[in-house]
Amino acid sequence: MDLIKKEAMEIGHMHNKSTPSDSSKSSPVAKESVMVGADDLLLEMKVKLTSHLCDLQIIRIVGMGGSGKTTLALNIYQDLLIKDYFDICAWATISQDYSIQEVHIHIPGKLDLKVGQNLGVDALGETLYKHLYGRRYLIVLDDMWSIEAWDGIRRFLPDNKNGSRIVVTTRLSNLGSDLSKSKSLEMSLLNEVDSWDLLLKTAFGEQGCPLELEEIGKRIGKSCKGLPLSIVVIGGLLAKSNHTIEFWESIEENLSSIVNSEDDELYLRILHMSYKQLPVYLKPCFLYMGVFREDMVIRRSMLVNLWVAEGFLRPKSGKSLEEIANVCLKELVDRNLVLVDKIGINGEIKCCKIHDLLRDLCMREAEKEMFYHVVRHDLVESNSEHRVVFPRLFTFEILGSFSHARSIISQDYGYGDGRLPCNVSG
Numbered sequence: 001m002d003l004i005k006k007e008a009m010e011i012g013h014m015h016n017k018s019t020p021s022d023s024s025k026s027s028p029v030a031k032e033s034v035m036v037g038a039d040d041l042l043l044e045m046k047v048k049l050t051s052h053l054c055d056l057q058i059i060r061i062v063g064m065g066g067s068g069k070t071t072l073a074l075n076i077y078q079d080l081l082i083k084d085y086f087d088i089c090a091w092a093t094i095s096q097d098y099s100i101q102e103v104h105i106h107i108p109g110k111l112d113l114k115v116g117q118n119l120g121v122d123a124l125g126e127t128l129y130k131h132l133y134g135r136r137y138l139i140v141l142d143d144m145w146s147i148e149a150w151d152g153i154r155r156f157l158p159d160n161k162n163g164s165r166i167v168v169t170t171r172l173s174n175l176g177s178d179l180s181k182s183k184s185l186e187m188s189l190l191n192e193v194d195s196w197d198l199l200l201k202t203a204f205g206e207q208g209c210p211l212e213l214e215e216i217g218k219r220i221g222k223s224c225k226g227l228p229l230s231i232v233v234i235g236g237l238l239a240k241s242n243h244t245i246e247f248w249e250s251i252e253e254n255l256s257s258i259v260n261s262e263d264d265e266l267y268l269r270i271l272h273m274s275y276k277q278l279p280v281y282l283k284p285c286f287l288y289m290g291v292f293r294e295d296m297v298i299r300r301s302m303l304v305n306l307w308v309a310e311g312f313l314r315p316k317s318g319k320s321l322e323e324i325a326n327v328c329l330k331e332l333v334d335r336n337l338v339l340v341d342k343i344g345i346n347g348e349i350k351c352c353k354i355h356d357l358l359r360d361l362c363m364r365e366a367e368k369e370m371f372y373h374v375v376r377h378d379l380v381e382s383n384s385e386h387r388v389v390f391p392r393l394f395t396f397e398i399l400g401s402f403s404h405a406r407s408i409i410s411q412d413y414g415y416g417d418g419r420l421p422c423n424v425s426g
Contacts, residue, residue, distance in 0.1 A: 063187025066229025202235025290362025
């Protein structure tokens with residue numbers, strides 16, 4: 001590492017400060033992220049990031065799934081003053097099924113560094129270290145799940161003694177001594193007032209809520225139990241529905257009937273309501289989102305082609321199947337069931353992704369409805385599934401055992417490169 005540091009010092013003198021436009025290329029999400037009830041956290045984050053402390057500071061944002069960790073980090077990351085304060089900004093999503101080599105390819109890619117796909121972890125890490133050395137940088141590591149992932153990345157992030165910062169979002173309160181000693185921000189659930197405020201903004205945008213729906217809306221917001229993800233998903237459902245007392249009361253009644261259970265289980269039940277309310281033609285499109293790896297960036301053009309190939313869509317006069325697929329994707333985004341990751345020059349969705357909890361919902365419903373079967377540790381032959389999903393590449397012997405399947409889908413693709421599962425249709 002001393003040799004790397006020596007080389008980095010020589011290279012560091014040649015680097016100029018990145019412009020805000022350069023840094024913006026690493027922005028993880030194109031769609032505006034709405035936050036309520038987090039003004040104090042936003043201010044605290046800005047203070048921690050721009051404080052006079054010169055040593056490298058690690059800041060954890062801790063909270064349960066769907067509590068707004070990523071949204072908070074994103075609001076900070078996209079702040080123009082923050083971008084201007086740091087020489088380099090980069091964002092990487094880690095996820096449970098991470099590969100340290102893929103992460104080391106992904107981060108330099110966000111910094112417009114050309115790295116060889118066949119380089120080892122150490123060589124990739126050295127490239128990153130040299131590029132960061134001597135510069136004031138901000139690195140956001142989103143959705144950190146294990147100390148092994150942290151250790152594999154941390155050693156290649158230099159302490160330049162110039163106010164560099166690392167932000168880590170995680171559901172785990174204890175990720176080893178290095179992170180445990182770091183500064184921590186806890187994401188709390190929203191109170192009733194903030195829950196209604198978020199539901200109002202999601203369901204009506206800039207428009208006001210009709211007076212006759214206000215009391216029902218506040219009770220619906222309360223029933224979401226303070227989890228921002230649940231609120232925005234239910235808000236997306238209400239935004240696409242008829243704004244009638246009868247419909248809103250039916251939503252309130254369904255929410256009230258959800259029994260108390262473990263946190264994730266409770267919120268999955270709330271999210272399931274939005275799935276049940278989907279039009280029939282959108283349900284297969286939504287369930288199909290579960291075949292993609294956790295936190296995967298999904299290219300719209302490929303997603304549309306897969307939906308068409310799977311036969312989910314029905315022709316309409318004057319419209320191609322691709323056009324219909326684009327409309328379906330837009331509807332899922334409007335309902336907050338799919339997240340926009342990147343917008344193209346023409347304003348159309350270029351890439352998208354899905355929240356972990358919603359992906360869990362897709363996989364549960366798909367297994368229940370036998371829409372597809374995810375092969376995990378045990379390879380059990382079944383003649384009932386039309387689609388079979390493999391987390392890793394499959395051999396021709398395995399392929400033969402599922403000759404009855406309509407589609408065989410492999411999730412074994414590169415980290416964050418926007419490519420989709422390999423689909424072998426029967």
